[in-house]
Amino acid sequence: MNYSSKNDARNGDELYNRITVLRAERGLSRQALADALGINYQTVGYLERGDYNPSLELAFRISEFFHLPVEAIFSRTPFKPLSEQVYGSGERGGTKE
Amino acid sequence: MQRTKYLGISMAERSHRRALVACVYIFLAAILVSAGLLHKRNPLPGRNFLGVNLVFGIVYCGISRVAFGALVRQATFPLPVDNPDPWKYISIKKPVRYTGPGDPDERELAVRNRAYYLAFRIMAIYSLALWPVLLIMEMNTHAVSVNLAATLVFPLIVMALTLPQAVVLWTEADVPVENGEPAVAR
Numbered sequence: 556m557n558y559s560s561k562n563d564a565r566n567g568d569e570l571y572n573r574i575t576v577l578r579a580e581r582g583l584s585r586q587a588l589a590d591a592l593g594i595n596y597q598t599v600g601y602l603e604r605g606d607y608n609p610s611l612e613l614a615f616r617i618s619e620f621f622h623l624p625v626e627a628i629f630s631r632t633p634f635k636p637l638s639e640q641v642y643g644s645g646e647r648g649g650t651k652e
Numbered sequence: 653m654q655r656t657k658y659l660g661i662s663m664a665e666r667s668h669r670r671a672l673v674a675c676v677y678i679f680l681a682a683i684l685v686s687a688g689l690l691h692k693r694n695p696l697p698g699r700n701f702l703g704v705n706l707v708f709g710i711v712y713c714g715i716s717r718v719a720f721g722a723l724v725r726q727a728t729f730p731l732p733v734d735n736p737d738p739w740k741y742i743s744i745k746k747p748v749r750y751t752g753p754g755d756p757d758e759r760e761l762a763v764r765n766r767a768y769y770l771a772f773r774i775m776a777i778y779s780l781a782l783w784p785v786l787l788i789m790e791m792n793t794h795a796v797s798v799n800l801a802a803t804l805v806f807p808l809i810v811m812a813l814t815l816p817q818a819v820v821l822w823t824e825a826d827v828p829v830e831n832g833e834p835a836v837a838r
Contacts (some may be wrong), residue, residue, distance in 0.1 A: 606825050
């Protein structure tokens with residue numbers, strides 16, 4: 556439960572997340588997500604922008620809401636774009652059996 | 653933040669909020685200086701001056717309440733009035749659990765706690781700075797008047813009641829606002 560600062564990247568404390576993408580995929584407004592999580596809608600905005608790092612409890616609530624593991628939503632390193640992950644370089648054209 | 657718009661002005665931007673805080677404190681300082689100058693020209697007896705201070709205190713708190721209180725959610729004194737059980741916040745029997753409707757979430761609590769801590773530090777520095785000032789004045793004049801002491805101590809009361817909200821307004825990053833979102837937090 557921390558506020559990130561400009562030094563976070565240097566300190567390695569920055570936490571990246573995919574909340575914006577997941578929320579957009581599901582067509583949810585920030586208010587709807589906030590109501591579901593029991594938090595202020597502004598907090599969702601701060602989370603998405605990376606200005607606020609959630610507590611472990613809130614991180615788990617978010618992961619339960621999206622039915623995804625925590626590490627799929629939060630990461631200490633920048634996420635690759637989903638398109639790149641799905642159609643990763645060199646693997647386009649089919650999946651390996 | 654309770655509101656992202658106040659009197660038609662967007663308060664989502666930190667620069668706007670800082671301008672508001674600066675304006676309010678400049679106005680309050682101007683009142684205090686005016687009172688001091690007025691007292692220097694026409695000295696009031698001790699009790700009367702304390703009464704004047706009290707009136708100014710009420711004016712200060714009223715102004716700050718109107719200017720800051722409507723903007724800062726759950727960082728106002730004395731109690732959150734919109735909560736169904738406001739007395740739980742001053743219970744000393746058991747720790748307060750923020751789980752009810754209208755309670756601040758974890759980020760808001762973090763903001764509030766940081767604001768109160770910073771406000772306390774500013775007040776502590778001011779209090780420490782008062783000592784040598786009063787000592788020097790006493791050495792020079794051999795007696796510090798009640799009026800002067802009250803004037804120096806008086807800002808502490810104002811700070812206790814207004815600084816936490818001012819700190820929130822001053823330090824909170826720009827509020828991320830999307831189209832269609834309410835200007836008043838639920």
